[in-house]
Amino acid sequence: MxxxxxxxxxxxxxxxxxxxxxxxxxxxxxxxxxxxxxxxxxxxxxxxxxxxxxxxxxxxxxxxxxxxxxxxxxxxxxxxxxxxxxxxxxxxxxxxxxxxxxxxxxxxxxxxxxxxxxxxxxxxxxxxxxxxxxxxxxxxxxxxxxxxxxxxxxxxxSPLRDLAPDSIPAMLGSLQTWSGRCTSTLADLDAQIAAIRADAARRHTDKKAWDMAQAALMDAEKNGGGGNGGAGGGRGGEQQQQGAHTRGQAGILNRAITHMQQQGQQRFGKRGSGSLEPGQDDDEAMDLDEEEPDDGEGGGSGAVAGGPGKKRISRRKL
Structure with a gap:
C-alpha cells in the first residue's frame, strides 16, 4: 500500500x-x-x-x-x-x-x-x-x-527504496543461499519424518508379534497343560509351547500360572477356614452346636441324664 x-x-x-x-x-x-x-x-x-x-x-x-x-x-x-x-x-x-x-x-x-x-x-x-x-x-x-x-x-x-544498479547480482546470490538453506532444511525434515514413520511401523510389528506370541502361549497352555493326563499329553503340550516360543519362555509362563493357581488355592480353597496360612490341614476341626431330639420323642440310647426336653451338645469334626 x-x-x-x-x-x-x-x-x-x-x-x-x-x-x-x-x-x-x-x-x-x-x-x-x-x-x-x-x-x-x-x-x-x-x-x-x-x-x-x-x-x-x-x-x-x-x-x-x-x-x-x-x-x-x-x-x-x-x-x-x-x-x-x-x-x-x-x-x-x-x-x-x-x-x-x-x-x-x-x-x-x-x-x-x-x-x-x-x-x-x-x-x-x-x-x-x-x-x-x-x-x-x-x-x-x-x-x-x-x-x-x-x-x-x-x-x-516498508519496501520503499529503489534498487541500485549493481545490487541485483548480490541480491540473487542472497536469494540462492536462502533457497539452498530451505532445500537442506526440507530434506532434513523429510528424513526425520521417514525415520519416525519407520520406527512407528517397527513398534507396530513388534507389538503384533508379541500379541500373537502371547495368544499362542495361552492356546498351548490350554491344549497341552490342562492336567496330568499322561506323559504323552504333557509332552505334547510342552512341544506346542516350545514351538510357539523358546523353552525358557514356556517355563516362565508355566511357573507363573502354577504360582497363580497356588495363590488361588491358598486364598479361596478352604471354605471353612478363616485363616489364610498355607500350613493348616484341610480337615480342621470346627465346633458346632446341634440340637438332638428329646428322649420323650423317641430318643435313643444316647440321651443325656437329666430328663426329657434336654438338649445334648455334641462336637462334630469337620
Missing amino acids: EQTKALNALEPFVALTKSASAPRAAADLVTQATSNQNTYVFAELLQTPQIQALSQSPDYAPHLKLLEIFSHGTYADYTSTPNLPPLNPAQTLKLRQLSLLTLARDPQHNLTYYALQQQLDLNDARAVEDLVISAVYAGLLEAQLDPRNGVVHVSSV
Missing part, C-alpha cells in the same frame, strides 16, 4: 518531464519531486530521457547525482560527494528517513543512538528519536525506542 501511494505521488512529476526540454526545467523537477512529502521511490523519474540528459550539462549534472542518492543512496553518500546542490529542510528530512530505512534493512548496521547520529549527521539523541518517530508516522518502518539502552528496535521495514 505504501509503495502504491509513493508511485501515485511520483506520477505527476514523471508526466511533467515530457515538457521539460531545458536542463534547468528538469533540475527543478528533481528538486520538487525530492521535496514532496509523499514521494519515496524515484526510479521511474530517474529513467526518463530528460532527467538522464542532465548528465550532459555541467551545471545541472549534480542534480542527476542528487536524484540517484535519493533513489538508492544514503545521507552519508550525500555528505561524502562534493559539489551537490544544497538541501532544503524537506529534502534533508526525507533523505535522513530514507537512509534510516536502508540502515534498518541491513542487519549488519548498528542501530544505536550514537551510530545513527554519526551516520545521519544528527546533533543529539533527541534528534534521533524525532527522526525515528517521523519515519514511523510516515509508514516507512515499525520501531520502538529504547532510551535507557540507547537503541532503536526495528520490527518491520
